[in-house]
Amino acid sequence: DAGVTQSPTHLIKTRGQQVTLRCSPISGHKSVSWYQQVLGQGPQFIFQYYEKEERGRGNFPDRFSARQFPNYSSELNVNALLLGDSALYLCASSVRPGYGYTFGSGTRLTVV
Amino acid sequence: GENVEQHPSTLSVQEGDSAVIKCTYSDSASNYFPWYKQELGKGPQLIIDIRSNVGEKKDQRIAVTLNKTAKHFSLHITETQPEDSAVYFCAASNNAGGTSYGKLTFGQGTILTVHP
Numbered sequence: 001d002a003g004v005t006q007s008p009t010h011l012i013k014t015r016g017q018q019v020t021l022r023c024s025p026i027s028g029h030k031s032v033s034w035y036q037q038v039l040g041q042g043p044q045f046i047f048q049y050y051e052k053e054e055r056g057r058g059n060f061p062d063r064f065s066a067r068q069f070p071n072y073s074s075e076l077n078v079n080a081l082l083l084g085d086s087a088l089y090l091c092a093s094s095v096r097p098g099y100g101y102t103f104g105s106g107t108r109l110t111v112v
Numbered sequence: 113g114e115n116v117e118q119h120p121s122t123l124s125v126q127e128g129d130s131a132v133i134k135c136t137y138s139d140s141a142s143n144y145f146p147w148y149k150q151e152l153g154k155g156p157q158l159i160i161d162i163r164s165n166v167g168e169k170k171d172q173r174i175a176v177t178l179n180k181t182a183k184h185f186s187l188h189i190t191e192t193q194p195e196d197s198a199v200y201f202c203a204a205s206n207n208a209g210g211t212s213y214g215k216l217t218f219g220q221g222t223i224l225t226v227h228p
Contacts, residue, residue: 042218097214098207103155
């Protein structure tokens with residue numbers, strides 16, 4: 001079975017630009033969460049979606065937004081990119097929120 | 113909000129030795145504690161988890177213990193092998209509901225190196 005799929009794997013953007021990251025959960029998983037992992041640190045929670053509704057939001061500015069589609073895939077959008085947004089963006093899926101999260105390999109975003 | 117502290121930040125052991133990583137959490141409402149292994153260029157991989165109604169859980173060479181009173185939990189790896197070398201993260205979440213439902217709060221990570 002396919003795991004959590006994220007695209008693209010790597011991305012380089014210029015300050016001020018906008019970026020969209022994509023995530024396909026494991027088949028049968030209806031919950032998708034997004035995390036930001038800065039080099040040398042643990043992942044930090046950005047958003048959680050379940051059954052296409054936002055169920056949680058972390059301490060990130062409004063430049064960060066996300067949505068979940070009817071097929072349970074998800075997109076994370078970041079506007080007005082800053083140098084500090086450079087990080088590994090991880091998507092995790094689970095059958096339902098709370099337990100057994102499986103992470104994808106992430107999208108490495110570099111802002112120059 | 114929840115805060116998770118993880119120690120040590122680096123751990124070096126000889127093959128065959130045991131390794132112990134410890135975490136403390138601040139929110140007494142947290143009730144789910146997973147451990148993740150992250151290898152270079154990959155996302156975190158769930159290796160074991162424990163819920164607050166259980167004090168200890170074991171899976172082959174890996175075990176996790178939880179002390180709810182002291183608000184700390186530990187990962188124990190026995191008979192370590194070079195392929196155990198990776199970054200290990202502990203995490204905590206409150207799955208009882210509320211605005212933090214299902215949100216994982218991670219520790220800072222432990223770089224484990226197992227020397228052959």
